[in-house]
Amino acid sequence: MAITIERDKGISRGAEEQFGLECPYCGIYSHMSPQAVPDFENLAHIRPKHIGIVYQCDACNAPVFLRFAVRQFNDDSIDLYQNFIELERPKERFQFSYLPKQTELLFREALSCYSTNNFNAFASMCRRAAASSFTSLGESGKLRAFDEVMAAQDIAEIDDESFDPIKKVIFDSGEGDELPLLNRAQAGILLEVMKDMFYQCFVRRGKLSRAIKVRRFFVQDGSSGVKSSA
Numbered sequence: 001m002a003i004t005i006e007r008d009k010g011i012s013r014g015a016e017e018q019f020g021l022e023c024p025y026c027g028i029y030s031h032m033s034p035q036a037v038p039d040f041e042n043l044a045h046i047r048p049k050h051i052g053i054v055y056q057c058d059a060c061n062a063p064v065f066l067r068f069a070v071r072q073f074n075d076d077s078i079d080l081y082q083n084f085i086e087l088e089r090p091k092e093r094f095q096f097s098y099l100p101k102q103t104e105l106l107f108r109e110a111l112s113c114y115s116t117n118n119f120n121a122f123a124s125m126c127r128r129a130a131a132s133s134f135t136s137l138g139e140s141g142k143l144r145a146f147d148e149v150m151a152a153q154d155i156a157e158i159d160d161e162s163f164d165p166i167k168k169v170i171f172d173s174g175e176g177d178e179l180p181l182l183n184r185a186q187a188g189i190l191l192e193v194m195k196d197m198f199y200q201c202f203v204r205r206g207k208l209s210r211a212i213k214v215r216r217f218f219v220q221d222g223s224s225g226v227k228s229s230a
């Protein structure tokens with residue numbers, strides 16, 4: 001099962017030859033093939049504690065960088081620990097173009113914190129992104145956003161105690177030090193609730209009004225088209 005870099009042969013993964021990962025570029029769980037493996041002679045000479053290997057995503061051909069810790073140097077091989085660090089994690093996606101400019105900027109940074117496992121930086125940026133969105137939505141819009149978040153809690157069947165920190169992060173702005181500390185699980189809930197709230201308040205509205213505009217355009221423009229094809 002060990003991962004080994006062998007003199008003159010390159011990398012091998014023992015019995016577990018197939019190796020898959022969620023690609024940070026295309027987001028597909030894909031087979032990864034080694035693309036660039038460090039030179040054995042050089043590694044044997046400098047004996048680093050960690051080494052980097054570039055894999056290639058078989059779905060989109062993008063390079064994926066992984067870092068492994070070295071377990072042992074042997075005469076003709078180097079054994080690596082199986083666990084690795086992904087230097088680029090898959091990005092969380094959202095239809096940012098529907099958000100107000102400032103909210104978009106702040107929420108992009110929030111998702112980038114989440115992708116790098118910085119969950120409390122993520123929570124802080126969620127509060128800023130939410131506050132910025134409430135400025136655009138106005139007081140009635142903020143009340144509607146609150147209703148959407150309550151509806152999300154109800155749909156997901158999350159109890160009040162678990163949901164309280166999520167609500168505090170989103171709605172208790174102006175009391176900076178009161179931001180609760182979140183763990184991975186709570187950050188995951190916050191992520192989904194924020195996406196849903198922004199979807200309901202901005203994306204849905206933007207998509208619907210754009211689609212209706214397009215329909216109206218074709219109705220106005222279409223009368224001559226219908227005649228000519230009839």
Ligand SMILES: [Zn+2]
Nearest residue numbers: 023026057060
């Ligand atoms: Zn890919």
